[in-house]
Amino acid sequence: MATIEKKHEVVVIGGGFGGLYAVQKLGKAPVNVTLIDRRNFHLFQPLLYQVATGGLSPADISSPLRSILSHQANTKVLLGEVTDVDPVAQKVMLRGQEIPYDTLIVATGVSHSYFGNEHWQQDAPGLKTIENALEMRRRIFMAFEAAEKETDPAERRAWLTFVIVGGGPTGVELAGAISELAFSTLRQDFRNIDTSEAKVLLLEGMDRVLPPYAPELSAKAEKSLEHLGVTVQTKTFVTNIANGVVTMKQGEEIIEVPAKTVLWAAGIKASPMGKLLADRTGAELDRVGRVIVEPNLSIANQPNIFVVGDLSNYPHQGERPLPGIAPVAMQEGQYVAKLIQTRIKGEPEPQFKYVDLGSLAVIGRNAAVVDLGFIKFSGFLAWLAWLFVHIYFLIEFDNKLVVMVQWAWNYFTRKRGARLITGDESLGEVEVDRQGHYHAPAKPKEPIEA
């Protein structure tokens, strides 16, 4: 009788860029892989702002994990939430289920943070999930609808004021897209308001937008934004968001801006898995809860637990940890996948070295900035580069065709088709409760008129 050799079990928590690229790189390795995620899809997060502003549909930037990995025979996808990790017994716990591992890769990412002002969340939603994006979309388009109905000029102005907090790539992309909505896409659509009276305010604490980029690109981005109609306010700190008013500090000056739509693109905090790992393994966390990893991306004294992607703080290459962007996560995931294979073979382990392929940020139609290190450029060429890179990476997740067509359509028509206001609270502030016996009996939240 032949003995069946027990295969090396790799468990990956999180199907974002870090986790998914690790899993895919292990596709032909002599291991069993289990990918655990709370969601059934991989999200192409760099384009989430397009969903928030009505340019793309959620499914355009998401791919079912099972579908991506369907032909990877050594891999299982498990939909569920990790409740605990036991590094001694080498097990990951889910509700009513324990998954043993030989190697664990944690790639659960980060969410947005309000720097201790978590109560601002209600007034200023962030952008990390599909649900976040749909909520932003709902608020943005409802604001124009509310302005159309409003008769009080001050209130109308507040409905037409959009404040984006945070001048990083997400904030810049949101501000650019909302400006395009107000000054181009929606201009012909209303009768009582002129959408080009909208005010789009981008607030940044540092002295320039896109602070991680080269100063000349920040300057170009700022110019492009202002050309699009965005008012950029740097060295500006939000001190309060309440009752439709954003309070901010510029130097010693306190400014209050009435704004009904405030979008948060400012801070991050690590997924709770960071703290769980710290408690269970003694891993060291940074200020925002990310796990500080060894040069090979493992946790200190836990050679078979790796942390990759945004949750990982890798400080071994330069003064600052690597940035929380997709290319870092992809390279980290692939590196760990390779390391596992060399370890199994007993070969010398490779060192992780991040190869910086440059940075990109898009501002709007025909406008982007690109920093490849040896060369920096902006404008239409940069925008084409941005387009190419994003379509290229979407290719692997089979959405490219539809996204390309949608974008081509949006580009030439300047339309945005995904402008639906949906969800349970779809009518938000202007929703009307039906009175008396005209209530729809079963489900009052459903549309009555159509």
Add this chain to the structure above:
Amino acid sequence: MATIEKKHEVVVIGGGFGGLYAVQKLGKAPVNVTLIDRRNFHLFQPLLYQVATGGLSPADISSPLRSILSHQANTKVLLGEVTDVDPVAQKVMLRGQEIPYDTLIVATGVSHSYFGNEHWQQDAPGLKTIENALEMRRRIFMAFEAAEKETDPAERRAWLTFVIVGGGPTGVELAGAISELAFSTLRQDFRNIDTSEAKVLLLEGMDRVLPPYAPELSAKAEKSLEHLGVTVQTKTFVTNIANGVVTMKQGEEIIEVPAKTVLWAAGIKASPMGKLLADRTGAELDRVGRVIVEPNLSIANQPNIFVVGDLSNYPHQGERPLPGIAPVAMQEGQYVAKLIQTRIKGEPEPQFKYVDLGSLAVIGRNAAVVDLGFIKFSGFLAWLAWLFVHIYFLIEFDNKLVVMVQWAWNYFTRKRGARLITGDESLGEVEVDRQGHYHAPAKPKEPIEA
């Protein structure tokens, strides 16, 4: 000084096929038009089942009303809900707003009905809105996920049993699409279950599916469905839906089927606007609350209030009222728009005559039935006809390009990209509450792993 002539005010409630076609037909008329809808988009309802089964995204079958009507200068779109109608003062009431009308067109449609068993709604959602479709989608794809996790064989079977109540076009389309998911799209995606063990049950009270169609087409549809793997049960009445069991009656026999996913495609009831109109104008309603209209689609004794589309019961052309399908609504809307114009000119009013252009129902890939009256056919040709008609009508709402590409993609790859499980309760039955201090602090419903 020139006198400004007061223009005839037309108010249209509801932006579905009936209302929207009326509005568009009034585009060049010497009238002012106000279109009121609770939603900001027109929904191409015939394709809603595609959203429910992950083939298309909500935005693919929706178009912003403002965008459709953006260049129609005499038309205003108003997002809001009608709370009352005053036929004496000729006003439509919204919250904090009154809209005077000279002519009123009501086109608020129908929703689904449980024949007095409204408590079944929780267990067996219907399909009328985008939110309904996303809820169905969530349940369908969660069922496969739950089956993959389930270890008890009976429970697993229940997760893999899909019961569709109602053998009209919607029920047939849903049953066909779910079969394709189980027997083709998802087959390679799971490791613990064989999705082709799924059971798709289509229940119909009459003696055949698609009862309004010619009997030979019903027979062909049934054959196609069974070829796809659907079990069709006619002369079958659901007597209870509770605790994961559907109880049905076939003749004298009582059958209980454990099924975790039950979808409702059986009955309709009129929008509450029907009862409101009856109370305010004395309009006569039929059994399901639709307004029985005069030969010119107006309400008796209310020559300037018209009811078009699904909410209208037009009994003047044959034994039964016209069916609740898009072509009827479109023709009714356009007819009333024309009638208004001839009335203004003082010309003799035209008679409404519905031109039956035939019926179509799609069963699945390459399979549909078409009844043009003088000719009936089914199979691939019928499917092409179905495809052509739907793309043709989508053209006017500018989604055609993306839908065509998405469909071509789905067709050739047999994939369905819009398989996201989203929403607040996105993880449904298998959701895990985090324990103790690992709770995500601000918004526990958000994903933790990814």
